Amino acid sequence: MLVAVKVERVTLDTSTNRFVVILKDEVHGRWLPIVVGSTEAQAIALQLEKITPPRPLTHDLMKNLLLSLDVQVTRVIVNDLRENTYYALISLKVNGDQKEIDARPSDAIALALRMHAPIFVDEEVMRKAAVVEQRETPEMNLTPEEEREERVEELSLADRLEQLNIELRKAIRDERYEDAAKLRDQINELRKMREKQE
Secondary structure, eight states, rough: OOOEEEEEEEEETTTTTEEEEEETTTTEEEEEEEEEHHHHHHHHHHHHHHHSSSSSSHHHHHHHHHHHTTTTEEEEEEEEHHHHHHEEEEEEEEEEEEEEEEEEEEHHHHHHHHHHOOOEEEEHHHHHHHHHHOOOOOOOOHHHHHHHHHHHHHHHHHHHHHHHHHHHHHHHHOOOOOHHHHHHHHHHHHHHHHHHHH
């Protein structure tokens, strides 16, 4: 299944001095941080800001070549994540035929923005790497005694989860996206542990 996303912004991760492009799934409130090179970050940021350089940059050249050959970019998909490396496909329509070209996500995104093509992320990639801001959930209707028992059983695990959630929100606020991704992984592991205990 594919999830439609939009490029929310390009930012500098202050903890690593690396650029990160943020893809936002507005339906489910998830975002996917992808580390990109400075050149690609600039190409994406220029397009987001609708700034036209005096001479065509690499992605502008790609756009001009495709348009001159009457090739349409129908969509871009971030389709895989292996060993902390994202993979993408650019779908092209050439003389009525569909073709898919392997690409780095940064190049695919920069081109998609210029060609006004939709951007998607495979749901499996979202499950592996997307960050979801934690929302408060209402307590189930338990008796006071049941609540106390539940609190005693899960106190240390709940405390650790709460601390990690606080750290995750702080990392997001401070735009430390790699730290946020690591914290998200720790939270997911603790949740799995809790599910096994239940």
